Structure formats: structure tokens, C-alpha cells
Amino acid sequence: MSAAVASDVEQVGVAQVRDRADVHRQVKLVVVFAIVAVLLLWFALDIKDPTVKYITGERVTADDLGTEINGLRIVWICFALAVLALGAAAANRVRRGIVGTLVSMVVGIAFFVGFIVWSYADQTTLVIANPxxxxxxxxxxxxxxxxxxxxxxxxxxxxxxxxxxxxxxxxxxxxxxxxxxxxxxxxxxxxxxxxxxxxxxxxxxxxxxxxxxxxxxxxxxxxxxxxxxxxxxxxxxxxxxxxxxxxxxxxxxxxxxxxxxxxxxxxxxxxxxxxxxxxxxxxxxxxxxxxxxxxxxxxxxxxxxxxxxxxxxxxxxxxxxxxxxxxxxxxxxxxxxxxxxxxxxxxxxxxxxxxxxxxxxxxxxxxxxxxxxxxxxxxxxxxxxxxxxxxxxxxxxxxxxxxxxxxxxxxxxxxxxxxxxxxxxxxxxxx
Structure with missing residues (x-):
């Protein structure tokens, strides 16, 4: 019985030990995702005219003068993705490997999309071009x-x-x-x-x-x-x-x-x-x-x-x-x-x-x-x-x-x- 208790205690102790590098990685993810979420929130609150235009090519042509979209809605969606990723990182659910890479990529893409939409928002004569x-x-x-x-x-x-x-x-x-x-x-x-x-x-x-x-x-x-x-x-x-x-x-x-x-x-x-x-x-x-x-x-x-x-x-x-x-x-x-x-x-x-x-x-x-x-x-x-x-x-x-x-x-x-x-x-x- 005592051996079983000792084994359980040992397992609990092992489970509580975390690699220092893994802790640093979690802290870094939380900080980065929090900064992204705050910036996206600011982008959303700063936009006055929610309508922006985009084209699929690099420049406006006679066949593609731009398509109107609701930029403010897109920025809020990007903010929601960043907040979800922040919560997952705070709960240490963003593991190393493919999952962690995909989550980081989603947050990065969300930031750049929100940033581009905010940059072109309230610019009535400009159209978002495909970068x-x-x-x-x-x-x-x-x-x-x-x-x-x-x-x-x-x-x-x-x-x-x-x-x-x-x-x-x-x-x-x-x-x-x-x-x-x-x-x-x-x-x-x-x-x-x-x-x-x-x-x-x-x-x-x-x-x-x-x-x-x-x-x-x-x-x-x-x-x-x-x-x-x-x-x-x-x-x-x-x-x-x-x-x-x-x-x-x-x-x-x-x-x-x-x-x-x-x-x-x-x-x-x-x-x-x-x-x-x-x-x-x-x-x-x-x-x-x-x-x-x-x-x-x-x-x-x-x-x-x-x-x-x-x-x-x-x-x-x-x-x-x-x-x-x-x-x-x-x-x-x-x-x-x-x-x-x-x-x-x-x-x-x-x-x-x-x-x-x-x-x-x-x-x-x-x-x-x-x-x-x-x-x-x-x-x-x-x-x-x-x-x-x-x-x-x-x-x-x-x-x-x-x-x-x-x-x-x-x-x-x-x-x-x-x-x-x-x-x-x-x-x-x-x-």
C-alpha cells in the first residue's frame, strides 16, 4: 500500500515539473497574443467608416474596380481569433509542433489582415490591392x-x-x-x-x-x-x-x-x-x-x-x-x-x-x-x-x-x- 502511495506521489511530482524553456515559450506566446489582441481592438475602435474596397490583383483595372466589404466586421473577427488564441496560450493549450505553428500563423495572419483593413479604412479613394x-x-x-x-x-x-x-x-x-x-x-x-x-x-x-x-x-x-x-x-x-x-x-x-x-x-x-x-x-x-x-x-x-x-x-x-x-x-x-x-x-x-x-x-x-x-x-x-x-x-x-x-x-x-x-x-x- 505504501509503495503504491509513493508511486502516486512520484507521478504527481513528475507531472508538476515543467521544462523552463516550455514556461518561457508559454509566457512569450501569451505576451505576443495579448499585444496582437490589444492592437486589433484599437484598430476596430478607431475605424469610422466600416466600408473598404479590395481587388484581387495588384492594381485597379477597367475589369476590376474593387469590391466593397465590411472592414470593421473583418477586424472584429480577427480580434476574436486573437482572443481565442490568447486564452488557449494562457491555459497552456498551444503545444509545440504543428498545432502551435498553425495557431501562431492564424494569429499572425489575423493581425496583418486587421492592420491592412485599418490602414485602408476611412480612405474613400483607395483600394486594398493583393500584396x-x-x-x-x-x-x-x-x-x-x-x-x-x-x-x-x-x-x-x-x-x-x-x-x-x-x-x-x-x-x-x-x-x-x-x-x-x-x-x-x-x-x-x-x-x-x-x-x-x-x-x-x-x-x-x-x-x-x-x-x-x-x-x-x-x-x-x-x-x-x-x-x-x-x-x-x-x-x-x-x-x-x-x-x-x-x-x-x-x-x-x-x-x-x-x-x-x-x-x-x-x-x-x-x-x-x-x-x-x-x-x-x-x-x-x-x-x-x-x-x-x-x-x-x-x-x-x-x-x-x-x-x-x-x-x-x-x-x-x-x-x-x-x-x-x-x-x-x-x-x-x-x-x-x-x-x-x-x-x-x-x-x-x-x-x-x-x-x-x-x-x-x-x-x-x-x-x-x-x-x-x-x-x-x-x-x-x-x-x-x-x-x-x-x-x-x-x-x-x-x-x-x-x-x-x-x-x-x-x-x-x-x-x-x-x-x-x-x-x-x-x-x-x-x-
Missing amino acids: LPGTVKLATPLVFGALAGCLCERAGVINIAIEGQFLTGAFLASVFSSAFYSAEMGLVGGILAGVAIAALLAVFAMRYHVNQVVLGVVLIALATGLTSFLLSQIPDDPSIKQYLNDPLILAPIAIPGLADIPVIGPTLFNQTLLSYLMYASVVVVTVLLFQTKWGLRVRSVGEHPMAADTVGIKVNRIRWQAVLLGGVFAGLGGAWFTVGSTGSFDQDASAGNGFIALAAVIMGRWHPVWASLSAVFFGFMWTLQSQLAFLGKIPPELLRASPYLATIIAVAGFVGRVRPPAADGEPYVKS
């Missing part, structure tokens, strides 16, 4: 950069130089496209530039064992100075400039049938070749890393290179392969800044997007799918600030800073504690 096509477009280089970062760091090489790969990729893409009169040849130029910077990263990191963080910063400085110098050497004479910095731009390709699907069609299936390559790249990198023997070797040299060496894996050879393959994707991301969007190359064309791609790698926990979704989130923030900049409800300076603020918040606290590959940044010397 998703612009999100995919702006997220394309970030996804390519995030994939490059995942490949390199899964193999144990820190790639701070994504920004430098973007810059050189953008410049050489412009030159190749101008010289060969082909936007697609610009992609080839971008790949060559990205691989070239990746080769420099691999040589100094693995052969000369240079500190990889410092090396990445130096490579960015090299790319910035080199592209600025080469750009200054291109004459302004249009007859010469057209062969060096007047590239063709990739045109959107609408997939018949799929592009006509409301909302999703224009978002996913009316994009440029680069965006379709992005979709395929996420799948390819995920399969390579987690479903192939080569991917197992990449992850092993990033976690425990000495153990990998003892079973016959050529550690530095695998790292070289991963870094160079990452250079291919980073070069494609760089090509977006010229042949994928603006055309001619300008100084500092990548505008710090390489660092945001690196943040997406950390936020995505070095997994290609989650890193890509993080990149899409940052692309959405860019699209949102560009659409809301002219509304006047929020200071434009704050809107311009919002993508960077979202990056800092996401990396610093929202994703929680993250652990990089154990041998990330550590050169391997065969004993």
Missing part, C-alpha cells in the same frame, strides 16, 4: 540567398558573403544580358559571379583557415568596391553602354489555366523564370540535403567532421561542393536585381538584402523550407511597406524601417533558441 504577387517577386532573391546559406552552413562553412554574391551576380548578369541580348544569359552571368565569390570563400576558409565571419565581411567589401569600380568604367555613351549595362528584363510567364485561379493564380503562376526556378530550387535543395547520400554527408561534415572523416568521407571536398552549389543559388539571387527587376546595374543594387537572407537562414533554423518561408515573410514586409507608404496613417520612416525591424525581432526573440550545425565556422584539419 501576394509582389511578395513572391520580392522574396525571390531572399529565397535564393537563404538556400545558399543553408547549403554552406549545413556543411560547416559560415557564408556572411551572400551580400557580396548578390552584388557581383547582379553586375555580371547585367553585363551578360547586355552583351548577348538575352535575359536568360544574364542568369548564366549571375551564376558565374556567385560561384566565383563562393570559390574565394572556400579557398580562404578551408585552405588558409581564415576566420569565416571576417572573411565574409572582407568579401562583401571586395564585391562592393569591385562592382563600383567596374560600373564607373562603363561610359555613359548609349552606343557603348547598351553592350555592358543595358540588359533585357525577364518577362512574366503565365501558366495557362493555373494563372487564372483567383488570388493564387496571379501570385504563383504569373511570375518570371527566376520565380519558377526558385520554386524548383527549394524542392531540389530539400531533397538533396535530407533524401540523398550526398546530403547526409553534407550534414555530417557540418555536425562532426572528424567522425565523418573516420568513415572515409572527404570533409573538405564535400564542403567545397556545398559552398560552390550555394554560389549557384546566390548568383541567381543576385541576377534578380538586374535582369529580374530594374534592368541596369546601379551601385549597391542589392541594398542589404544579403543580410536579410542570412537572417532568414537563422530564423528558418538552417532548414531550406523554413528558411524559404522566412524569406517570404520578409518579402511580404517589403511589399506591405511599399503599399502603405502613401496612406499617411503611419510615419513613412517607420514603414521603411519595418522590414529591418521585423528581421531583428524575428531573429532576436521570436524563433526562440536556435542551434547552428555544431561545426559551423570551424575549419577541419586532417590529423
Whole structure:
């Protein structure tokens, strides 16, 4: 009898013990959900005219002048969802895993929907445009950069130089496209530039064992100075400039049938070749890393290179392969800044997007799918600030800073504690 009582007491004691990290996670969820609920309540109370208009495309057309909806009702629904999620989090019902992720996504979507409706409310002449096509477009280089970062760091090489790969990729893409009169040849130029910077990263990191963080910063400085110098050497004479910095731009390709699907069609299936390559790249990198023997070797040299060496894996050879393959994707991301969007190359064309791609790698926990979704989130923030900049409800300076603020918040606290590959940044010397 006493043994049974002791067993029951022991079970009760075990049941009462909670992991400290789980408690911190619950507190963080409660705080975040409470802030969202308070903001949504304020949005609802601040709206005077409940009627807003929206269109399914990116801009008003003769065929789509906008559909009226009750914006106030939508904000109240979003508030109710946030309150329900807050109650569930306070009761510790939002568990880790798929359920917790879905609840967090619902609260995030509810906040953004309520925020957008509030921003456009009481603006009688403005219509809510679909931000998703612009999100995919702006997220394309970030996804390519995030994939490059995942490949390199899964193999144990820190790639701070994504920004430098973007810059050189953008410049050489412009030159190749101008010289060969082909936007697609610009992609080839971008790949060559990205691989070239990746080769420099691999040589100094693995052969000369240079500190990889410092090396990445130096490579960015090299790319910035080199592209600025080469750009200054291109004459302004249009007859010469057209062969060096007047590239063709990739045109959107609408997939018949799929592009006509409301909302999703224009978002996913009316994009440029680069965006379709992005979709395929996420799948390819995920399969390579987690479903192939080569991917197992990449992850092993990033976690425990000495153990990998003892079973016959050529550690530095695998790292070289991963870094160079990452250079291919980073070069494609760089090509977006010229042949994928603006055309001619300008100084500092990548505008710090390489660092945001690196943040997406950390936020995505070095997994290609989650890193890509993080990149899409940052692309959405860019699209949102560009659409809301002219509304006047929020200071434009704050809107311009919002993508960077979202990056800092996401990396610093929202994703929680993250652990990089154990041998990330550590050169391997065969004993």
C-alpha cells in the first residue's frame, strides 16, 4: 500500500515539473497574443467608416474596380481569433509542433489582415490591392540567398558573403544580358559571379583557415568596391553602354489555366523564370540535403567532421561542393536585381538584402523550407511597406524601417533558441 502511495506521489511530482524553456515559450506566446489582441481592438475602435474596397490583383483595372466589404466586421473577427488564441496560450493549450505553428500563423495572419483593413479604412479613394504577387517577386532573391546559406552552413562553412554574391551576380548578369541580348544569359552571368565569390570563400576558409565571419565581411567589401569600380568604367555613351549595362528584363510567364485561379493564380503562376526556378530550387535543395547520400554527408561534415572523416568521407571536398552549389543559388539571387527587376546595374543594387537572407537562414533554423518561408515573410514586409507608404496613417520612416525591424525581432526573440550545425565556422584539419 505504501509503495503504491509513493508511486502516486512520484507521478504527481513528475507531472508538476515543467521544462523552463516550455514556461518561457508559454509566457512569450501569451505576451505576443495579448499585444496582437490589444492592437486589433484599437484598430476596430478607431475605424469610422466600416466600408473598404479590395481587388484581387495588384492594381485597379477597367475589369476590376474593387469590391466593397465590411472592414470593421473583418477586424472584429480577427480580434476574436486573437482572443481565442490568447486564452488557449494562457491555459497552456498551444503545444509545440504543428498545432502551435498553425495557431501562431492564424494569429499572425489575423493581425496583418486587421492592420491592412485599418490602414485602408476611412480612405474613400483607395483600394486594398493583393500584396501576394509582389511578395513572391520580392522574396525571390531572399529565397535564393537563404538556400545558399543553408547549403554552406549545413556543411560547416559560415557564408556572411551572400551580400557580396548578390552584388557581383547582379553586375555580371547585367553585363551578360547586355552583351548577348538575352535575359536568360544574364542568369548564366549571375551564376558565374556567385560561384566565383563562393570559390574565394572556400579557398580562404578551408585552405588558409581564415576566420569565416571576417572573411565574409572582407568579401562583401571586395564585391562592393569591385562592382563600383567596374560600373564607373562603363561610359555613359548609349552606343557603348547598351553592350555592358543595358540588359533585357525577364518577362512574366503565365501558366495557362493555373494563372487564372483567383488570388493564387496571379501570385504563383504569373511570375518570371527566376520565380519558377526558385520554386524548383527549394524542392531540389530539400531533397538533396535530407533524401540523398550526398546530403547526409553534407550534414555530417557540418555536425562532426572528424567522425565523418573516420568513415572515409572527404570533409573538405564535400564542403567545397556545398559552398560552390550555394554560389549557384546566390548568383541567381543576385541576377534578380538586374535582369529580374530594374534592368541596369546601379551601385549597391542589392541594398542589404544579403543580410536579410542570412537572417532568414537563422530564423528558418538552417532548414531550406523554413528558411524559404522566412524569406517570404520578409518579402511580404517589403511589399506591405511599399503599399502603405502613401496612406499617411503611419510615419513613412517607420514603414521603411519595418522590414529591418521585423528581421531583428524575428531573429532576436521570436524563433526562440536556435542551434547552428555544431561545426559551423570551424575549419577541419586532417590529423
